[in-house]
Amino acid sequence: MSTETAVRPAALGGPRRSSPGFRVLSHSLTLAWRSLVKTLRTPEQLIDVTLQPVIFVVMFLYLLGGAVSGSTDEYLRFLLPAIMVQTVVFATVSTGVNLNTDIKKGVFDRFRSLPIARSAPLLGSVLGDMVRFVVCIAVLLGFGYALGFRIGTDPFSALAACLLVMVFGFALIWASVVIGVVAREPGSVQGIMFMLMFPLTFGTNMITPTDTLPGWLQWWVKVNPVTDVMEAARGLLTGGAVAGPVTHTLLWSVGLFAVFFPLAVRCYRRKA
Amino acid sequence: MTYAFQAEGLVKRFGQTTALAGVDLAARPGTVLGVLGPNGAGKTTAVRILATLLRPDGGRASVAGYDVVRQPDEVRRRIGLTGQYASVDEDLTGMENLVLIGRLLDLSRSEARVRAAALLEQFDLTEAGGRRAGTYSGGMRRRLDLAASLVARPEVVYLDEPTTGLDPAKRDDVWTLVREQVAEGVTVLLTTQYLEEADALADEIAVIDHGSVIAHGTPHELKAVVGGQTLEVRPLNPADVPAVATLLEGVTGHRPDSPARGVLSVPVDGDAALAPVVALLAEQRIEVTELSLRLPSLDEVFYSLTGERADREAQGSGERDGSPGGEPGRPGTQDRNEPDARGPREESPRGHLSGAAQARTPQATNRKEAPAA
Structure with a gap:
């Protein structure tokens, strides 16, 4: 009992040790830890960033490699960086689904009844899911290496490619958060997200060069930000134009974040 | 406060x-x-x-x-x-x-x-x-x-x-x-x-x-306000029931009900009636196995206030319906479930106890004017 009385939560008038900004960060990291523990305890949740990209690579490589590039080795250089981007984009879906599940189950009610920033539970979920991006990039680079994929640039560029893809994923994930907060069912989050993610990922030059496509589709591929991310990843991993696609990717990331992060917090707050 | x-x-x-x-x-x-x-x-x-x-x-x-x-x-x-x-x-x-x-x-x-x-x-x-x-x-x-x-x-x-x-x-x-x-x-x-x-x-x-x-x-x-109190008597010998009924009516002025075989119950105001009833029973040498003054259970309070007996199964509280309130035919509940039982609620949305109870149990409100204040 003596130890108990010694511990007074700051919430009850104890000394506040830190600034508001630091508290948001520390609460977010605590909740990211929660999200991480949950993911590691249910590893089957990682299928979409482990097995699924491997299947996509094998499927496209052997179905289309000969037709598009004449050889699978050549096609792998073209395909792998793009699949990396596709997987990260798809990986954002589960963040919204998990968030919606937490809200429905009432776990978030408890968080919202605590004196923490409204953005902390959302930031925590998102930061915790960053590990999924890391896993998918590692799996794809490892699997690609086994199939004969080699980095054609230097390690720093390769690292930059990985970080760039993650930055874009971090920006796009907030769209998933918005839908996760607003939707009524986890199932509908998945439905809505995949409806958006399919044209974003397949409507690119991921599997075929743009000039083989009909005119209207070429237009879409050119305005689609995911094309820029794929081009940037290709450039940084295998060589080629870098400046334009990287700039576009960063601008799009800032734009997506600027729109969807405040929207997500607003929607979450309105639910309260 | x-x-x-x-x-x-x-x-x-x-x-x-x-x-x-x-x-x-x-x-x-x-x-x-x-x-x-x-x-x-x-x-x-x-x-x-x-x-x-x-x-x-x-x-x-x-x-x-x-x-x-x-x-x-x-x-x-x-x-x-x-x-x-x-x-x-x-x-x-x-x-x-x-x-x-x-x-x-x-x-x-x-x-x-x-x-x-x-x-x-x-x-x-x-x-x-x-x-x-x-x-x-x-x-x-x-x-x-x-x-x-x-x-x-x-x-x-x-x-x-x-x-x-x-x-x-x-x-x-x-x-x-x-x-x-x-x-x-x-x-x-x-x-x-x-x-x-x-x-x-x-x-x-x-x-x-x-x-x-x-x-x-x-x-x-x-409990006191909504239902009032009930005096229940169970004579040892069922043949004494008519005599007890007369006795109870004489003391309380109400005709007793018989909620179960051999039991008589009558609404009373407070415990004033208890002593005379005991005295008269002793005087007439009627032995009883049960003599009780009880408040209605909360079940009765609740159902009489909401008038929603029909919904009780839907509330999923089946396991608790075996409590005393589940007994059928308790005096003083049945007649409060008429359609007009919902009336006072709409008139006074923050209906105070006395207000809600007034329409149905006038005898009780005399005792409890503003109990919740």
Whole structure:
């Protein structure tokens, strides 16, 4: 009992040790830890960033490699960086689904009844899911290496490619958060997200060069930000134009974040 | 008078539905306010507003003097919330669930662990602390949920149907834990569909139906006012029944009913009638096996106030319907379930006990003019 009385939560008038900004960060990291523990305890949740990209690579490589590039080795250089981007984009879906599940189950009610920033539970979920991006990039680079994929640039560029893809994923994930907060069912989050993610990922030059496509589709591929991310990843991993696609990717990331992060917090707050 | 929490005229609408139509609730520090009502009555909505999870469309609510809308962070520092569905994280262990909350309350890692271990100990979960909450039984989950709401040592704890779906033994465990908290000075807002639970825990009860408080008072006041008291006599020899009936009518001025074979019951005002009845029975040498003066059960109070006997199966409280209130044909309940029983409620949305009871039990209101004040 003596130890108990010694511990007074700051919430009850104890000394506040830190600034508001630091508290948001520390609460977010605590909740990211929660999200991480949950993911590691249910590893089957990682299928979409482990097995699924491997299947996509094998499927496209052997179905289309000969037709598009004449050889699978050549096609792998073209395909792998793009699949990396596709997987990260798809990986954002589960963040919204998990968030919606937490809200429905009432776990978030408890968080919202605590004196923490409204953005902390959302930031925590998102930061915790960053590990999924890391896993998918590692799996794809490892699997690609086994199939004969080699980095054609230097390690720093390769690292930059990985970080760039993650930055874009971090920006796009907030769209998933918005839908996760607003939707009524986890199932509908998945439905809505995949409806958006399919044209974003397949409507690119991921599997075929743009000039083989009909005119209207070429237009879409050119305005689609995911094309820029794929081009940037290709450039940084295998060589080629870098400046334009990287700039576009960063601008799009800032734009997506600027729109969807405040929207997500607003929607979450309105639910309260 | 200072209240630990107070809600005045709370209004909340969801689209076309009015969930709360002007609800007043208040509790003094260290007491339990029971909010009783059927599913959909507005209990959970009221709790969510007081817990800063929902904004009211009208009215005011405060906790420890802090407004739930304008000073939500001050309110959040002082409350603990236990969900209608145990809102613990199933993928985390019991320990991790409590440490998580402690960390979010700005405890250091070691402080959070010490606090979590103490709560696990207190709630008899030490052994299960290392297991995922998803593997817990219903009772363990409720205890963990309750423990999680107490990490911050809150002044006010909201228990939203804390024992729904628990078997009676587990329910008693939760009741004991709640009483312990109250003994330590915590104020509790308890919502429940179980009259027995409100009776067992609450210092005061507010009965909510269709978004309005239709009665408010101590359990005793509610029982006394709504039903009045009943004197029951069971003569040893059934042949004495007519004689006892005459005797009772002579003393009370009411014709006795016979709720069961060989039993006579008659409404009385207070216990004044008891002594003359005992004296007359002795004088006439009538032996009785049962002589009792009883208040109506809370079940009768509730059903007579809401007039919704037909809904009782739908409330999922089947397991508790074996309580005394479940006895059929109790005097004084049947006639209060007429269609006009809903009348007084609409006229006085914050219907005070006396107001709600007046229309139906005029004899009782004389005694209890303003019992809930």
